[in-house]
Amino acid sequence: MAPNLDSFFQTVDANSEHFIDRLRKAVAIPSISAEEARREDVVKMGMFLKSQLESLGASMEARPLGKQPGKEHLELPPAVIGRYPAKKQEGKRTILVYGHYDVQPAEKSDGWNTDPFELTVDEKGRMYGRGSTDDKGPVLGWVNVIESHQKAGIDFPVNLLMCFEGMEEYGSEGLDDFIVAECKPGKYFADADAVCISDNYWLGTEKPCLTYGLRGCSYYSIEISGPGQDLHSGVFGGTAQEPMTDLTRVMATLVDTNGRIQIPGIYELVAPMTDEEKGLYTNIAFTMDNLYESLGSKTGIFDQKEETLMARWRNPSLSLHGIEGAFSAPGAKTVIPAKVTGKFSIRTVPDMEPHEVDTLVFKYIKSQFARLESKNTLDVSLQHSGKWWVASPNHWNFTAAAKAVEKVWKIKPDLTREGGSIPVTLTFEQATGKNVLLLPMGSSTDAAHSINEKLDRRNYIEGIKLLGAYLHYVAEEPMK
Amino acid sequence: MAPNLDSFFQTVDANSEHFIDRLRKAVAIPSISAEEARREDVVKMGMFLKSQLESLGASMEARPLGKQPGKEHLELPPAVIGRYPAKKQEGKRTILVYGHYDVQPAEKSDGWNTDPFELTVDEKGRMYGRGSTDDKGPVLGWVNVIESHQKAGIDFPVNLLMCFEGMEEYGSEGLDDFIVAECKPGKYFADADAVCISDNYWLGTEKPCLTYGLRGCSYYSIEISGPGQDLHSGVFGGTAQEPMTDLTRVMATLVDTNGRIQIPGIYELVAPMTDEEKGLYTNIAFTMDNLYESLGSKTGIFDQKEETLMARWRNPSLSLHGIEGAFSAPGAKTVIPAKVTGKFSIRTVPDMEPHEVDTLVFKYIKSQFARLESKNTLDVSLQHSGKWWVASPNHWNFTAAAKAVEKVWKIKPDLTREGGSIPVTLTFEQATGKNVLLLPMGSSTDAAHSINEKLDRRNYIEGIKLLGAYLHYVAEEPMK
Structure with a gap:
């Protein structure tokens, strides 16, 4: 041949x-x-x-x-x-x-x-x-x-x-x-x-x-707004509900330190592991040292290469990327931002349908914001998604x-x-x-x-x- | 005369x-x-x-x-x-x-x-x-x-x-x-x-x-770092502990939507209200409409002018200003930031001694971070304080x-x-x-x-x- x-x-x-x-x-x-x-x-x-x-x-x-x-x-x-x-x-x-x-x-x-x-x-x-x-x-x-x-x-x-x-x-x-x-x-x-x-x-x-x-990627924005313009924290601190406070509280409910997504229903969308698949990861030429070298640190979530590969390839993840509209420069500025937009994305895997993910994300974020009983305004939206x-x-x-x-x-x-x-x-x-x-x-x-x-x-x-x-x-x- | x-x-x-x-x-x-x-x-x-x-x-x-x-x-x-x-x-x-x-x-x-x-x-x-x-x-x-x-x-x-x-x-x-x-x-x-x-x-x-x-002002930074450099969330999402996740979780524990500072001991430092002081606020020429006009919204915390004036003048407040090192521009970037620095300040009032406030802040933030059991590194510091x-x-x-x-x-x-x-x-x-x-x-x-x-x-x-x-x-x- x-x-x-x-x-x-x-x-x-x-x-x-x-x-x-x-x-x-x-x-x-x-x-x-x-x-x-x-x-x-x-x-x-x-x-x-x-x-x-x-x-x-x-x-x-x-x-x-x-x-x-x-x-x-x-x-x-x-x-x-x-x-x-x-x-x-x-x-x-x-x-x-x-x-x-x-x-x-x-x-x-x-x-x-x-x-x-x-x-x-x-x-x-x-x-x-x-x-x-x-x-x-x-x-x-x-x-x-x-x-x-x-x-x-x-x-x-x-x-x-x-x-x-x-x-x-x-x-x-x-x-x-x-x-x-x-x-x-x-x-x-x-x-x-x-x-x-x-x-x-x-x-x-x-x-x-x-x-x-x-993996696919669904990228979301959480916008929270209140005051008509940025405020001085000396004058208004303690008297106004601050969008940054609400946004931080909502973003903190999305994922934990070990990468576990907190949005109910997300993991139910993930294709179950088959017996055939279970064996796949052990023989892959990859070591934890490979991970640590590319991370530049030992701040990995898992100790075993199998779990690490599964986390990278076949499980979803959620990363918080940053906040638009807040103070982001070096130094100290005592601003209360009037409108802040948190950015995060979910890496998706089989069999997660993007629109089903959106539905779960929107529902969860709205419920977390509702729990705050805030007078500020929430708008959560999908920026883009790729399957x-x-x-x-x-x-x-x-x-x-x-x-x-x-x-x-x-x-x-x-x-x-x-x-x-x-x-x-x-x-x-x-x-x-x-x-x-x-x-x-x-x-x-x-x-x-x-x-x-x-x-x-x-x-x-x-x-x-x-x-x-x-x-x-x-x-x-x-x-x- | x-x-x-x-x-x-x-x-x-x-x-x-x-x-x-x-x-x-x-x-x-x-x-x-x-x-x-x-x-x-x-x-x-x-x-x-x-x-x-x-x-x-x-x-x-x-x-x-x-x-x-x-x-x-x-x-x-x-x-x-x-x-x-x-x-x-x-x-x-x-x-x-x-x-x-x-x-x-x-x-x-x-x-x-x-x-x-x-x-x-x-x-x-x-x-x-x-x-x-x-x-x-x-x-x-x-x-x-x-x-x-x-x-x-x-x-x-x-x-x-x-x-x-x-x-x-x-x-x-x-x-x-x-x-x-x-x-x-x-x-x-x-x-x-x-x-x-x-x-x-x-x-x-x-x-x-x-x-x-x-009021005085004590301005703090919470720096959390992990990876040696910024990471791509596609490659590393789900396998590495992310500093933004930890920082957001710590910042979310500092203050609630109604401005109540969550750091134990802070309010114990505040001078108690005297009977004489209680009467002071009622006669001040200030209305809630004055507040709403300057806010450009009705997102105030209190409904009464007396509480609002007390919140502005004689009670401490805590504002989250923003995060340095995260993605803060418009658009969508799928970065996992390697090092992020949260900025917040506390407006201080009698009889809060700045160094006592620092002690309570540092202790609380360290304990909140410790609860995450994260492998990332925390550094909390005072940027400046004025009494x-x-x-x-x-x-x-x-x-x-x-x-x-x-x-x-x-x-x-x-x-x-x-x-x-x-x-x-x-x-x-x-x-x-x-x-x-x-x-x-x-x-x-x-x-x-x-x-x-x-x-x-x-x-x-x-x-x-x-x-x-x-x-x-x-x-x-x-x-x-």
């Missing part, structure tokens, strides 16, 4: 310096989507990617996504989409891959040891640079897979559909509608048989994983990826979920109706979004092999 | 346009102490005041107060001090008066109806301009009193010592040490027999008052002022306290060891510190008479 992989792997190894050089060129383009002044560079990066793929014979398009909402003088960077081979190979599976070519902001003065836009490889093979791991390395991985097949003279095993965006680090503006439209019958992505996204990370540094679940996502890890898309991992890394991957959200995942699942796989290239220490972001040379080169091997196995995997 | 007052009053009336013109010249100097670029104007205003008094024969000095702490390139505006008559009149009482010649910031664009630095008198005699009531009107009141005595050909009834500062609206930088030093034997203010400060307001708009008490002040309203300084009010306004003044602090009051009391009187000129609607600050023409002109009459009565009042 997958007989051509050896020569593909050898070609990847033989071209590794060339592939690193390609990443170097990409990192050198500061495609920061959050910064207006860098919009030109974001587009430049999209065009670089398009031309690299076109030079390999892919059929590419740069699709405009319109004006940026709220900044209508700015054109959104295009969705760079494509197909390889340019002409569809009948009888082969079609795999839709997604990645993004924009990056987080970075300045040397933020604390980087090296120029963030100059790929710098150290003696341990750590390749530092903004976007190295998030997400230029994985995106160029697909380019390198195509080139390696051509150089090795191997047939490309699938039809590859590509969707690369330039606004992922700024809310994926404009992309959702585009995906939904292009997945309709007769449109660009209509014939996808499965989806693969390489934009997340291993749980640790040594063991690869396949990710099949993400959790869980795919079947038994689908051929996953079993193919697992075989690819074992071929490249000589180890069975961990099947993991994540605590955060990657909203595009759910969009692809819903728009295509097909299985979506998250297939990470980088490791937990890559510091995406932070200073000194890096991708290990090993993860990049073996990662190219992994993406290619995945396409070979996915081409041959029986339907399930 | 005080036989010369009629001719003094007539002279004030005859010169009222001249006095308004003096105020116009003062308001035209934008002596904003908070703005570095206006420092020259603050000094200019001090020199204007000094020259006005010198031209009337007062002995004046501009005393340097050194560099501004934290902005050492800036010289503090001088303390303008003086004596009138220049040569001490033996056998007459010496009254030390205080005021300030700096003002709050103001820009037309803040919402002023008129240029804030051009005194604008409307048809109802409202004189709009920054500093009109706070505190240029009262300060020039003393100048006008001297000039009116000269023009009326009346002996000046007391020795007047003057202390005018230019940093009151920016924390009275440098003044405390100066006052303490100059009140020592043989120094400038050594022979003061009593102190009079005109820098506050009537409780309403129709009835004058004498103010004999102020309450209460003078005896039976002292000759007050009885003289009461007679002056009755003479000028044909009504007995309310004896009031205030909920806020004027720290220099306590400084003068402690440094001189003498009685301090707060003798307001303006009314509750003057909007000091706000847009459209004004002083009513009536309050200014009658206020000049009041200050002069006070000096006459205070000269004759028997010792008590």
Whole structure:
């Protein structure tokens, strides 16, 4: 099975310096989507990617996504989409891959040891640079897979559909509608048989994983108001009911120190643990020291890794983020704020329906506020919500990826979920109706979004092999 | 008694346009102490005041107060001090008066109806301009009193010592040490027999008052920290103990919706109500509508004015001001803040000793945090404290002022306290060891510190008479 992989792997190894050089060129383009002044560079990066793929014979398009909402003088960077081979190979599976070519902001003065836009490889093979791991390395991985097949003279095993965006680090503006439209019958992505996204990370540094679940997020505001304007606490303290007092009392009832959500009914919405699931956590390559290292402290809730992983992946959590309208600067100000807005969010998991969560949240907060018998005014609202996502890890898309991992890394991957959200995942699942796989290239220490972001040379080169091997196995995997 | 007052009053009336013109010249100097670029104007205003008094024969000095702490390139505006008559009149009482010649910031664009630095008198005699009531009107009141005595050909009834500062609206930088030093034997203010400060307001708009008490203020920080850096709630929510959760739970235990402080022992420190005091509140010219108007809402705690006045003047209060380090901007951010600092203050009253309050606060907060059994770290600290002040309203300084009010306004003044602090009051009391009187000129609607600050023409002109009459009565009042 997958007989051509050896020569593909050898070609990847033989071209590794060339592939690193390609990443170097990409990192050198500061495609920061959050910064207006860098919009030109974001587009430049999209065009670089398009031309690299076109030079390999892919059929590419740069699709405009319109004006940026709220900044209508700015054109959104295009969705760079494509197909390889340019002409569809009948009888082969079609795999839709997604990645993004924009990056987080970075300045040397933020604390980087090296120029963030100059790929710098150290003696341990750590390749530092903004976007190295998030997400230029994985995106160029697909380019390198195509080139390696051509150089090795191997047939490309699938039809590859590509969707690369330039606004992922700024809310994926404009992309959702585009995906939904292009997945309709007769449109660009209509014939996808499965989806693969390489934009997340291993749980640790040594063991690869396949990710099949993400938590959702429902974000709420609690606004409490009373006086017509901010008051001086000397003049009014003791004579007026203070919105901050009420808000603090309400927020304090939401969750306890050990993360237990106090809203009745929330845990009843959570899918019960099955016997099969119970065993899943023990073998995951994760230790409590991994947690403490990433926390920068030992202030974890649980002592066992199993409970910690369950808390991150399969249980809901509630975090209080802050208060808008109160005094938040350093120093001392004796204000009684007239209107304060508490912000919190709930990370949701199967089978929590967002609107059911909303109902429980609103009812509980209103009842807690009513208990105060306050003359102030409460308004509780949902700011936004994104649903959790869980795919079947038994689908051929996953079993193919697992075989690819074992071929490249000589180890069975961990099947993991994540605590955060990657909203595009759910969009692809819903728009295509097909299985979506998250297939990470980088490791937990890559510091995406932070200073000194890096991708290990090993993860990049073996990662190219992994993406290619995945396409070979996915081409041959029986339907399930 | 005080036989010369009629001719003094007539002279004030005859010169009222001249006095308004003096105020116009003062308001035209934008002596904003908070703005570095206006420092020259603050000094200019001090020199204007000094020259006005010198031209009337007062002995004046501009005393340097050194560099501004934290902005050492800036010289503090001088303390303008003086004596009138220049040569001490033996056998007459010496009254030390205080005021300030700096003002709050103001820009037309803040919402002023008129240029804030051009005194604008409307048809109802409202004189709009920054500093009109706070505190240029009262300060020039003393100048006008001297000039009116000269023009009326009346002996000046007391020795007047003057202390005018230019940093009151920016924390009275440098003044405390100066006052303490100059009140020592043989120094400038050594022979003061009593102190009079005109820098506050009537409780309403129709009835004058004498103010004999102020609450103190103790300002605290509760810092709770855990993780080494801010965390993403998707990745860490449910696995780490969150400082915001703990802080909110601790802050929620400090005070209830009706302003009742929950810290055991606090109310035991408060001086008990005497039978004499009980009757004081009923006759004060204050209504619940006054409260609702100033609140801009009906969210008061008490339904009766007596309880409201007691809550403002003679009972402690606790206000939660805000949280530093949490998410405080508009919008939605899914951060778990690593370190958050809650700010609150307690307004203190007789007989609460600040260090006893500190002890109770620290003990209670530590015990409430301990109940959470959290792995996070608590640090509670005092940011600053200023003690309450209460003078005896039976002292000759007050009885003289009461007679002056009755003479000028044909009504007995309310004896009031205030909920806020004027720290220099306590400084003068402690440094001189003498009685301090707060003798307001303006009314509750003057909007000091706000847009459209004004002083009513009536309050200014009658206020000049009041200050002069006070000096006459205070000269004759028997010792008590």
